[in-house]
Amino acid sequence: MSYDRTCAEILSGLEVRPIIRHERLMWDNLIRRHHYLGLHSLVGESIRYIAHCDGKWLALIGWSAAALKCSVRDKWIGWPPLLQWRHLAMVANNARFLILPDVGVPNMASRILSLNIKRLSDDWEETYNHPIWLVETFVDPRYFKGTCYKAAGWIPLGYTKGFAKSSNHYTQHDNPKIIFVRPIHRQAVNKLSTPDINIKPRKEIKPMNLSEKSAHELIQRILLIPDPRMARGLRHRKASVLAISICAILSGATSFTEIAEWAAGCSQNMLRRLFCRFDTDTKRYQHPSEPTIRRFMQAVDAEAVDNALYGWLQSLSGKQTAIAIDGKTLKGARQENNRQVHLLSAFLHQKGMVVAQRQVLSKTNEITTVRPLLESVDIKGCVVTMDALHTQKDTAGYLAIK
Numbered sequence: 001m002s003y004d005r006t007c008a009e010i011l012s013g014l015e016v017r018p019i020i021r022h023e024r025l026m027w028d029n030l031i032r033r034h035h036y037l038g039l040h041s042l043v044g045e046s047i048r049y050i051a052h053c054d055g056k057w058l059a060l061i062g063w064s065a066a067a068l069k070c071s072v073r074d075k076w077i078g079w080p081p082l083l084q085w086r087h088l089a090m091v092a093n094n095a096r097f098l099i100l101p102d103v104g105v106p107n108m109a110s111r112i113l114s115l116n117i118k119r120l121s122d123d124w125e126e127t128y129n130h131p132i133w134l135v136e137t138f139v140d141p142r143y144f145k146g147t148c149y150k151a152a153g154w155i156p157l158g159y160t161k162g163f164a165k166s167s168n169h170y171t172q173h174d175n176p177k178i179i180f181v182r183p184i185h186r187q188a189v190n191k192l193s194t195p196d197i198n199i200k201p202r203k204e205i206k207p208m209n210l211s212e213k214s215a216h217e218l219i220q221r222i223l224l225i226p227d228p229r230m231a232r233g234l235r236h237r238k239a240s241v242l243a244i245s246i247c248a249i250l251s252g253a254t255s256f257t258e259i260a261e262w263a264a265g266c267s268q269n270m271l272r273r274l275f276c277r278f279d280t281d282t283k284r285y286q287h288p289s290e291p292t293i294r295r296f297m298q299a300v301d302a303e304a305v306d307n308a309l310y311g312w313l314q315s316l317s318g319k320q321t322a323i324a325i326d327g328k329t330l331k332g333a334r335q336e337n338n339r340q341v342h343l344l345s346a347f348l349h350q351k352g353m354v355v356a357q358r359q360v361l362s363k364t365n366e367i368t369t370v371r372p373l374l375e376s377v378d379i380k381g382c383v384v385t386m387d388a389l390h391t392q393k394d395t396a397g398y399l400a401i402k
Contacts, residue, residue, distance in 0.1 A: 005053070005054075007105045007106060007108075010053050010058075010105050010108070011105065011107065011108060011111055013053045013054060014051060014052075014053055014058070014108070014111055014112065014115060015051070015052055015053070015115070016049055016050070016051045016061070016112060016115040016116045016119070017049065017050065017052075018047055018048065018049055018123055019048045019049065019050055021298065021302070023050070024048065024298065024299075027048050027050065027060055030057075030060060030098070030100070031060060031062065031096055031098060034098055034100065034101055035096055035098045036143060037096070039062075039096065042062050042063070042064040042095055042096075043064045043065050043093075043095070044064055044065025044291075045064070045065050045089070045092075045124070045127075045128050045257075046062065046063060046064040046065070046095075047062075047063050047120075047123055047124065047127060048060070048061075048062050048063075049061040049062070049063070049116055051108075051112040051115070051116075057100060058099070058100060058103050058105070058108065058112075059097070059098060059099045059100060059103070059108070059109070059112050060096065060097075060098045060100070061094065061096065061097050061098075061112065061113075061116050062094075062095050062096035062097075063092045063093065063094060063095065063120065063124075063135075064092070064093050064095040065088075065089075065092070065093065066088055066091035066092060066093045066136055067093060067136070067138075068088070070136070070160060070179060071160075071161065072157045072158045072159070072160065072179050073136060073157060073179055073181060076157050076181065076189075077134075077189055077192050077193055078189070078193045079192055079193045083192070083193060083194075083195060087191075087192045089128075089130060090130065090131065090132060090133045090134065090191070090192060091132070091133070091134045091135070091136060091192070092120065092124065092132045092134075092135050092136075093135070093136050093137065093138075094113075094135060094136070094137035095137075097109070097113075097137075107151070109148035109151075109152075110148045110149075110151035110152040113148060113149065113152040113154075114152050114153075117135065117152070117182065117184060120132055120135070120184065121133070121184050121185075127255060128255050128256070128257060129254060129255045129257070129258065131185075132184055133183065133184055133185040133188040133191055133192060134181060134182070134183050134184060134185075134188045134189075134192060135181065135182050135184060136179065136180065136181045136182075137149065137154070137179075137180050138160065138177035138178070138179055138180075139177055139178040139180060140175065140177055140178075141176075141177070141178055142175065146178055146180055149180045149182075150180075152182070153182055154180040154181065154182040155180060155181050155182065156178055156179070156180050157179045157180070157181060158178075158179060159176040159177065159178060159179070160176045160177045160179055161176060162174050162175055162176040207251065207262075207265065207266075208247050208248075208250060208251045208270075210247060210270065210273060210274075212273060214312075215243070215273035215274060216273075217312055218243055218246070218247075218312055219239050219243060219274075219275050221308040221309065221312055222238070222239045222242045222243055222246075222308060223238075223239055224304075224308055225238070225242065225300065225301065225304045225305060225308050226301060226304060228296070228299035228300050228301070229296065229299070235277065235288075235292075236276070236277055236286075236288040236292055237275055237276075237277065238296075239274075239275040240271075240274055240275045240276045240277065240287075240288065241288050241292065241293060241296045241297075242296070242300070242305070243274040243275060244259065244262070244263045244266075244274055244276075244287060244288065244293070245259050245293060245296075245297055246305075246309070247262070247274065248262035248263065250313075256290050256293050256294040256297065257290055259290070259293050259297075260287075260288075260289060260290035260293055263287035263288065263293075264287060266287060268284060268285050271285035271286075271287055272285050276288075303359075306357060306358075310377065322382060322383045322384075322385065323377065323379055323382050323383070323384050323385070324384075324385045324386070325370060325373070325374075325384065325385065325386035325387075325390065326386070326387070327343065327360065327366045327387075328343055329343075343357050343358065343359055343360065357373070358372055358373045366387075366389060366390070367389065367390060367392055367395065370386070370390060370395055370398075371395075371398055374398075374399075379399070384399055
């Protein structure tokens with residue numbers, strides 16, 4: 001990859017951000033092709049990042065759940081097994097770090113790590129509703145010395161015992177790795193090893209009373225949405241995964257973990273209504289797990305989901321007298337041209353529920369997006385409020401006719 005900029009300019013112009021949905025396939029393919037470990041999946045909670053300059057990809061960084069057991073790390077933290085299981089979620093593992101093969105900029109790797117660390121905890125809390133206090137990585141000394149980690153302030157703790165986890169078993173491979181850690185929070189070790197840890201409690205996620213009729217209508221709409229998965233080996237129906245996710249989000253869930261917890265709390269009757277799989281051995285309806293929900297929701301066409309739900313959400317709240325139109329720019333979300341994503345939404349005054357939304361394209365504005373936004377919304381007899389920006393004759397005429 002050729003650049004018109006000098007190395008110093010590239011380093012000063014570096015940006016690190018999470019990937020956008022459509023970049024997932026390219027990210028995975030590059031890791032499989034160029035990283036010496038390849039890629040099967042990132043374990044547990046995970047976030048994929050890219051480092052770029054002027055939109056050109058320079059490096060890929062993948063974070064996943066921390067290793068379940070690492071004696072060197074656990075001894076350094078000083079936590080007993082009980083606290084380890086409770087607090088392990090506050091540790092993230094740098095599972096993949098790849099500088100693309102045609103990129104050669106001195107000191108770039110440590111710079112990327114530093115930029116990524118600065119935002120990692122905030123991104124994790126936004127995605128999974130809890131922070132990260134410590135990060136770890138394993139370096140194979142047969143190939144690397146961990147120089148970039150040392151330059152970025154990571155601490156080498158020693159070597160692993162040379163075991164690898166496969167399913168529920170550990171096998172010895174006699175290739176011990178160097179374990180590096182870096183505290184993100186100043187009191188990381190103290191927090192991880194203290195029983196009375198002050199973690200912000202999760203908000204209450206309420207159950208949802210969904211009638212047979214509403215559930216049936218939801219399932220019929222979902223069946224029109226394309227399934228992004230390959231047909232082979234599917235255990236849970238597209239309709240059940242999406243229906244559970246939608247209902248959980250309407251109940252207050254804001255992460256994949258909370259969606260899975262909401263599903264686990266559903267009654268058998270509710271799982272039946274949401275089209276879940278019936279296990280003939282246990283004689284019970286089975287809900288999808290958190291990894292299944294996460295993989296599906298990251299791959300499904302969001303616009304197709306929005307289109308399918310128009311009208312159904314409004315029907316849940318009964319007759320409404322006021323609908324508000326408002327636009328918001330999404331934090332941390334960007335389009336292919338690196339412009340931030342801007343959404344125009346219609347929501348119910350009384351319920352605060354979004355019943356329709358459209359992305360405002362980069363070559364247009366909110367004014368021209370109002371009409372397609374409201375096409376599927378029943379505004380008959382409603383007062384429609386919006387910003388002064390929308391005081392347009394064409395918009396007023398459309399509302400009067402509709």
